[in-house]
Amino acid sequence: MDSLDNPALRKQIDDFIREAGEDALTWVEIHGLLCAAAVGPQLPDQWQQVCHAGDAPIPPAVAAALASLRDRVAATRGAGERIQLPCRLDPYADDEGNDLASWCAGFMAGVFMQEEAWYEIDEEQMANLLLPFVLIAGLDEDPDLDALWQDSKLVRQMALGLPELLEELFLHFHAPEAPDERDDA
Numbered sequence: 001m002d003s004l005d006n007p008a009l010r011k012q013i014d015d016f017i018r019e020a021g022e023d024a025l026t027w028v029e030i031h032g033l034l035c036a037a038a039v040g041p042q043l044p045d046q047w048q049q050v051c052h053a054g055d056a057p058i059p060p061a062v063a064a065a066l067a068s069l070r071d072r073v074a075a076t077r078g079a080g081e082r083i084q085l086p087c088r089l090d091p092y093a094d095d096e097g098n099d100l101a102s103w104c105a106g107f108m109a110g111v112f113m114q115e116e117a118w119y120e121i122d123e124e125q126m127a128n129l130l131l132p133f134v135l136i137a138g139l140d141e142d143p144d145l146d147a148l149w150q151d152s153k154l155v156r157q158m159a160l161g162l163p164e165l166l167e168e169l170f171l172h173f174h175a176p177e178a179p180d181e182r183d184d185a
Contacts (some may be wrong), residue, residue: 012062028098030066031103035083036110037165039077088161091159104133108133131161
């Protein structure tokens with residue numbers, strides 16, 4: 001069962017999305033944001049407000065539901081379980097806010113909230129780890145990425161690897177570092 005499969009919490013979020021209209025992220029984008037908040041270096045301030053582009057604060061019940069769902073994602077990842085994405089792992093599917101590109105865009109929204117913290121340990125390594133998210137979300141207009149997008153076999157492999165990449169990102173930020181062998185000498 002998916003760690004986010006809680007009908008009561010999901011209903012609160014769905015009701016909020018309907019009421020907010022076009023100003024709100026879709027469920028798939030919110031899931032991506034929750035995953036970034038769960039695997040990233042730290043929980044960003046005001047992360048819940050990103051779910052809704054308007055100035056009005058998020059209702060307390062919705063904020064609590066979002067926090068609970070984020071905690072569920074973190075617990076799933078912390079237990080070593082694979083996070084199930086709410087969309088097909090098909091980078092070329094186009095389903096108006098409910099596709100993998102939307103999930104990746106939501107994930108990157110979470111990264112952008114605290115971009116400095118994501119990149120501070122090793123900028124080049126993090127850029128490589130986040131490349132599939134950026135590429136599939138279509139967030140960069142780099143001609144090299146456009147050329148990479150044309151390699152559908154590679155892009156599909158990247159997409160299929162996203163759940164494992166979430167694990168790698170989680171471990172990057174949250175696993176204790178192994179002692180350096182030179183420290184034992």
